[in-house]
Amino acid sequence: MQMHGSELRQKALTLLRNGSKNADVARALDVPLGTVSYWRHVDRAKRGECPGAHRAPCPRCDGRELDEAAYSYLLALYLGDGHIIQYSGHRVPSLMIACGDDWPGLMDACEAAMRAVFPDNSTCRVRRTGCHNVKVYSKHLWCMFPQHGPGKKHERSITLEPWQQQIVDTHPWEFIRGLIHSDGCRITNWTVRLVGGERKRYEYTRYFFTNKSDDIRDLYCEVLDKVGVEWKMTRRGPDPFNISVARKASVALMDAHVGPKY
Template sequence: MGWYLGDGYIGKPPRTYQLVITADSAYPLLIARCCEAIVAAVPGRVANVNPHPTQNSVRIASCWTRWPDAFPQHGVGRKHERPIVLEDWQQAIVDEHSWAFLRGLIHSDGCRTTNTFKTKLPSGRVAEYSYTRYFFSNISADIRGLFCATCEQLGLRWTKSNARNISISHRRSVALLDEHVGPKA
């Protein structure tokens, strides 16, 4: 679900539907995990990985006639231009598998980074500090809302950095994300 909301869409080739998730080819482990998630969600489905001819990305695709039932958020146009609301049965799955949902969102539209800054102390000495933080960025207010609600459910402290970015830098929250999500690999 997280990968679909981040970098996925449902296309309509002849006679079926196709779930397509675009991923950066620099992260082969994430590509493999995305394929595993598709196969786990719908046993018997195959996830095909096709390199983009000119960009450093791949298309992870899986055909199935029921993809629109699995993702009723599917619709015409961009996700940030239409409401994205989970059905009750989807919310129950997200509640049960919150870390997996958050992992999919962060690995599609997020990152783990180290913030380093310098500050002048009252003594006159310049000190340098570093801390790890996670970012999640999405244009859709609904998708950001799902991300933040899931963070709150898991006890993660988040802040809104700007109109489309959510930051998690609290030490305990970062430690939990490192344990359950981890950096892109």
């Protein structure tokens, strides 16, 4: 890991405080953009200007209006590829969703959902190898995502609170879309059939959702049942980690409301 001296860091902070953008400072000083973003965040936190550090109202604590469709989507992204973390010395925790660079549209949709659910809080993107972590800082993440806890999600119980279940029941397709965008895919399979005695290639579309958590897979399947999508469990070796949607009518429903990642 490359270490940067205090002089270089202070030079970067001076540029940032004078209004320079993170990317411009990173290029000018030949420092990774993620490092510059971190320096800026720590500096703002020390000065009481950290995103989310002000008293932003919360739908759960203060009764602020909530964009429920956006929340249903963001909740599913969190269950698939997200986690909440609070670094030592930081006053405000962050929700971080890992989004692959192959799907920039997914990254935009994730950030848009964060802005809709947390309109008073800033978002940012931190570059990682092959992906970006889309982040939002808020003191109310624990309120909005009570599924947070120590350890991996598949090693602990994941259940929705009644108010969350009501939102998912009202906006099921947003929840399905978020799960597919995080831990799912739309692919084209093929097989060979005999047609008039001649072997012909036959292609068909199917959706896969893969998650090691029994609870999260159950949530996905329950919502599929409610919207009329037929599914079946497939196995990877002895483990039932995959949920497949392959019937033509069900794929058409998924295409109408979800579609491929982009």
